[in-house]
Amino acid sequence: MSKNNSERVAVKEGLATPEEVAKMSWAKTPEEVSRIRTLIIAGVGSAILTASSLYVALRMGALPWPSIFAAIVSMAILKVFRTNLNEINVAHTGMTAGALLAGGLAFTVPALWMLGYSETPFLQIFIGALCAVIIACMLSFLIRDLMIVRLRLPYPVGIATFLTLKAGDVGGKKRNTLIISMLLAGIVVALRDLLGAIPATIIFEGLMIYNIFVGIGIYPMAAGIGYVIGLLYMGTWFIGALLSYLLIIPISTNVLGYSLDEALGFTRSLGIGLIIGGGVSIIIKAVIDYFKRVKFSLTLSKQAVGGGKSFRYILIASIAILLVLTLGGVLSVFSAIIAILGVIVTSIMAATVTGQTGIDPMEIFGILVLLFAMAVIGGIPLTEGVLLAMLVASAVGIVGDLFNDLKAGYLLETPVRKQVLSELIGGLVGAVIGVLTLIMFVNVYGLNAFGPDRFFVAPQAYAVSIMLKGIPNVTGFTAGVIAGIILGLLGIPAMTLGIGVYLPMIITVPAVLGGLVRVYVDRKYPKYSEYGIIAGSGLLGGEGVAGVIISLIYFILGR
Known part of the structure; x- marks a missing residue:
């Protein structure tokens, strides 16, 4: 696998110099790229990230890309074996x-639980998750050349991961920063949560009589998210919170005479509408750009998956997954067909969106396919609707993640099959751990x-529930969708604006503080900006892991 330094892909892409490439550790043989230990590390890392990410996503309604975190952890572990960057690349691919x-x-x-279900079909959830992993890995493998080589989509998260690996500061300051923050x-x-020595929240109770609900939560992960996503996204998140908790709710109740429940119904519907509208705007822009890059014709879809042989693979895999979904009791035949076709279409869209923006609105894809299924079938059981949305959202999430890693692998010239195998193993482990968690x-x-103002706020799941049972305030939801699409097309991150409108202020305030610290560090100490992002990732991952451990302790003790 040796090559002249000036011929390396990273050099041709302008992301490394021949001198830098000469200092990087490259695999000399295919056997050095992936070993049994590589896949074990990927699987164990995936298990930890699955559990912690589930906790974070449920508590915060947000899930930043774990690529940088996984890259640093993989480097720190594999450096002990004096390995190469390609093996590290394969390991962190499976981890994420x-x-x-x-x-x-x-x-x-x-x-499901927001809809009042007490019997949860965990076996069907597990089967659906397995199918999502398999079809996502297969589709990503088939369209990889189109997205990365032919269309040359940037994949900013993939480039950032490559630059982190290139820096190679393993066993040093970056690793220590990550460990200390975690x-x-x-x-x-x-x-x-375990000892009760410090409060979870500090509420300004004097304002509550005016229906102004302001406070601050002692949430390290919120501060970490605020730091990682930066000023633009954090600023719009904060504006959404101010709009909801300092304007709409107080004015609606104190001036216009609406009840608190009516005001909350409006803001929650508005927030969910903004999230969905913002996601739709991202998809619209990606589709427009896609057709600018690729000449539209009736053979476009065939080009996208690499020709007739790939179509046969997709057909065979789709039939197999259709049988598993129907025989496993996950979906009816018609719902399964729509879900599989939806995954194929939205996976291409997700790969495009992620490549252009670094954002993968996975829950929006799930909701859109769900709405399409409801329109076509004319009515869908609530449990089946949730499982369909889960299958689509999980699949397109994995597609976006894998393409970030494939972009880093392209720059490192890592064999694609090795990366996809690692992603498959990591995803299968994630399916087991995710359901158990x-x-x-x-x-x-x-x-x-689970639900609004509960321990796990889960705004995206709330959006799925109201799509199935009915929207609390149609006016607020419609206004949110329209505003979200318009703002998104204007370049304003409407999805984070909607999250701010929806989430409690006690989560928003520490996140804003994290964002302000990012602004200060970037301006006063720019050379430490990268370490700040690593520290923010550590706070995020640290609370996620700790939350899962404490939950496990309570589970064992029967509390």
């Missing part, structure tokens, strides 16, 4: 798979812990 599958579960499954978050969570959360916190 479970995190995005966790997002697919968190963004959809709790809708430990700090874990200590805070233990003091808060959900079972644990339900047993520890109860079915009523």
Whole structure:
């Protein structure tokens, strides 16, 4: 696998110099790219990231890409074996798979409990998750050349991952920064949730008589998310919170005479509408750009998957998955057909959106396919609707994740098959751990812990639930969708605006503080900006891991 330094892809792409390439550790043989230890590390890492990401996504309604986190952890572990960057690339590819599958579960499954279901079809959820992993990996493999080589989509997260690996600061400051921030978050969570030594929230009770609900939560992961996503997204998140909690709710109740429940119904519907509208705007822009890049014709879809042989593979796999979904009791035949076709179409869209923007609105894809199925079938059982949305959201989430890693692999010239195999293993491990973690959360916190103003706010799952049972305030929802599409097309991140409108202020305030710290560090100490992002990722991951451990302790103790 040796090559002249000036001929390396990273050099041709302008992301490395021949001198930098000469200092990088490259695999000399295919055997050095992936070993048994590589896949074991990927699987174990995926298990940890699955559980922690599920906790974070349910609590925060957000899930930043775990690629940088996984890259640093993979480097830190594999450096002990004096390995190469290609093996590290393969290991972190599998690590991140479970995190995005966790997002697919968190963004959809709790809708069942919000709809009042007490019997949860965990076996069917597991089967659906497995199918999502398999079809996502297959489709990503088939359209990889189109998206990365022919269309040359940038995949900013993939490039950032490559640059992190290129820097190769393993066993040094970056690793220590990550470990310290994770430990700090874990200590805070233990003091808060396990020992009760510090409060979870500080509420300004004097304002509550005016229906102004302001406070601050002691949430390290919120501060971490605020730091990682930066000023633009955090600013719109904060504006959404101000709009909801300092304007709409107080004015509606104190001036216009609406009840608090009516005001909350409006803001929640508005927030969900903004999230959906913002996601739709991202898809619209991606589709427009896609057709600008690729000449539209009746053979476009065939080009996208690489020709007739690939179509045969997709057909065979689709039939197999159709049988599994129907015989496994996950979906009816018609719903399964729509779900599979929906996954194929939305996977191409997700790969495009992620490549252009670094954002994968996975829950929006799930909701859109769900709405299409409801329109075509004319009525769909609630459980089946949630499972359909889960299958689509999980699949497109994994597609977006894998393409970020494939972009990094393209720049590192890592064999594609090795990466896809690692993603498949990580995803399958994630399916097992994700469902088990959900079972644990339900047993520890109860079915009523999911929904607006609950322990697990899960806004995306709430969106799925209102699509199935009815929207609390149609006017607010419609206004949100329209505003979200318009704002999104104007370049304003409407999805984070909607999250701010929906989420409690106690989550928003620490996130804003994290964003303000990012602004300060970037301006005063720019050379430490990258370390700040790593620390933010550590706070995020640290609280996620600690939250899962504490939940496991309570589960074992029967609390």
